[in-house]
Amino acid sequence: MNERQKLLTTVQQIVGTLAKLILHEDASIIPQFEDETLKVEVESKESALLIGKEGKVLESLQYITQRIAQRNIPEGQIVRIIIDIAGYRTRKEEEISKLAKEIAERVSKSGQSVLMQPMGSWERRIVHMALKDEAKLVTESEDTIKGRQVRIKLKEGGQSSSGNEQPD
Amino acid sequence: MKEFIEYVVKALVDHPEEVSVTQIDGEKTVIFELRCNEGDIGKVIGKQGRTIKSIRTLLGAAAAKAGVRAMLEIVE
Secondary structure, eight states: OOHHHHHHHHHHHHHHHHHHHHHSSOOEEEEEEETTEEEEEEEOTTHHHHHOGGGHHHHHHHHHHHHHHHTTSOTTOOOEEEEEETTHHHHHHHHHHHHHHHHHHHHHHHOOOEEEEEOOHHHHHHHHHHTTTOSSEEEEEEEETTEEEEEEEEOTTSSOOOSOOOOO | OHHHHHHHHHHHSSOGGGOEEEEEEOSSEEEEEEEOOGGGHHHHHOGGGHHHHHHHHHHHHHHHHHTSEEEEEEOO
């Protein structure tokens, strides 16, 4: 077995064990490499529970899997693990980029910046990626009381957008 | 739930043989007390508490499935 195959088996075992210990049921775990990222597809009758509110359980499952897997691979080698459950991330990715594009259009028209709802790093990245080719706009993450939020605004030197500080 | 905590913590620390989890059953809430080698506590807590927070979130899901509330405390 080569290194990658060994890692796939290890990660499949880790996610399988975690899911089983949490749900007391077997889940289907399919890990595969996409370039340098190890993607794991999970399917279970209890998918909703394993995703959790706003994907919080899924994020934790991914983080713990990453931490455990990291201890099983040679020093210095890093592998990025992405877990998806019942297509949740794929759906969320489509939703967020659609929303980001709608807001971008509004910002372009009005010149007023818009602060999006607080989101995790993975979701904020979707916004940044969705709008990276917008010549007139920039996206910036800001720390607020509510968490990290992405602001979509016109590029400096573009139309004036002063007086647009909105708490929400 | 106890098994889950033991599996995760043992997989993260340098001294898995020193990991012990005590379960205290309440009426609606189950409390788990975790003990491990002093040098491993940092590994269980993680940077900015991210690891222990994740373990607690997953424990919450396991508890929801079992129809109870669960708490996890690290005993030093």
